Amino acid sequence: MDICIIAGQGKLPKILANKSKDSLVICVKGLSNLRDFENPKEEILISELDKVIKLLIKYNIKKILFSGKFYRPESFKHDLDITAKSIFENIKNKGDNELLEIIKGFFTSNGFEVIPPTYFLNENLFSKGVIICNKDDKLKFNYLIKSSEYALKILNELSKFDVGQALVISGKHVIGIEGLEGTNDLIKRCGRLFDNHLKIKSPFGPVFAKFPKKNQSLDLDMPVVGIETVKLCYENNYLGMTVSLNGTLILDQNEIIKFCKTNDFLFHTLGD
Numbered sequence: 167m168d169i170c171i172i173a174g175q176g177k178l179p180k181i182l183a184n185k186s187k188d189s190l191v192i193c194v195k196g197l198s199n200l201r202d203f204e205n206p207k208e209e210i211l212i213s214e215l216d217k218v219i220k221l222l223i224k225y226n227i228k229k230i231l232f233s234g235k236f237y238r239p240e241s242f243k244h245d246l247d248i249t250a251k252s253i254f255e256n257i258k259n260k261g262d263n264e265l266l267e268i269i270k271g272f273f274t275s276n277g278f279e280v281i282p283p284t285y286f287l288n289e290n291l292f293s294k295g296v297i298i299c300n301k302d303d304k305l306k307f308n309y310l311i312k313s314s315e316y317a318l319k320i321l322n323e324l325s326k327f328d329v330g331q332a333l334v335i336s337g338k339h340v341i342g343i344e345g346l347e348g349t350n351d352l353i354k355r356c357g358r359l360f361d362n363h364l365k366i367k368s369p370f371g372p373v374f375a376k377f378p379k380k381n382q383s384l385d386l387d388m389p390v391v392g393i394e395t396v397k398l399c400y401e402n403n404y405l406g407m408t409v410s411l412n413g414t415l416i417l418d419q420n421e422i423i424k425f426c427k428t429n430d431f432l433f434h435t436l437g438d
Contacts, residue, residue, distance in 0.1 A: 170227040173198035174234030178390060182233050185286040190225045215249040219276060229279045232386050263328050263379055266386040282385045283415055298426040298433040309370050313337055314408035314436050317375035325380035331389045332376045336368050357402030371405040378413035392417035396425055406432030
């Protein structure tokens with residue numbers, strides 16, 4: 167055993183653990199649950215960095231993989247250990263990407279390699295320029311592609327402010343940018359805004375776009391989409407979704423393909 171999966175919230179930690187049954191799983195209390203894993207496992211509070219290091223040494227871990235949803239430490243009320251206090255004091259006013267780089271630097275300085283989810287899930291990336299749908303509709307394709315390209319330009323410009331991985335757009339109308347509410351609430355909010363303000367002016371529904379920020383550390387914070395996100399967009403009358411070719415992890419690929427080929431929803435990859 168030389169790999170440890172540090173498990174946050176969501177299904178991704180379970181998928182990764184099933185891919186590597188002999189990897190250690192460290193569950194963050196309140197975000198993931200020991201009973202969900204068959205692997206060797208331990209549990210920590212997010213405030214217990216000293217304990218994490220001791221566990222990694224105990225199990226002879228060389229590589230660490232962070233997976234799932236995590237929250238900023240100030241969301242937790244636990245007492246911080248000495249190491250956590252020094253780290254969290256340094257990151258509390260940082261943007262997300264800078265915060266993650268500090269966390270990564272802490273573990274690498276202690277001799278551990280931080281690896282991305284694609285270490286186990288490299289097949290969870292679609293080919294370039296894929297559009298999955300249920301029928302050949304050039305008007306919809308072109309609208310989706312143009313909206314997606316504009317969304318990518320905006321997200322790339324926003325990267326310097328360390329803001330958001332997701333955006334909802336209709337043509338050149340930016341409906342919303344992901345903030346503290348998270349992806350699901352963004353999709354619902356922008357669906358309502360589109361219906362109230364743009365529906366009568368637009369030939370098609372909005373497009374959900376999810377891309378990593380420029381120079382973002384994909385080892386710790388690779389954007390992820392799955393079938394639940396696709397279905398939520400569909401339920402809110404979106405035209406489709408576009409994701410980064412190499413920077414967005416796509417879960418439930420077979421389910422997504424089947425859903426898009428059965429329903430009037432487009433799934434698109436964009437990037438180099």
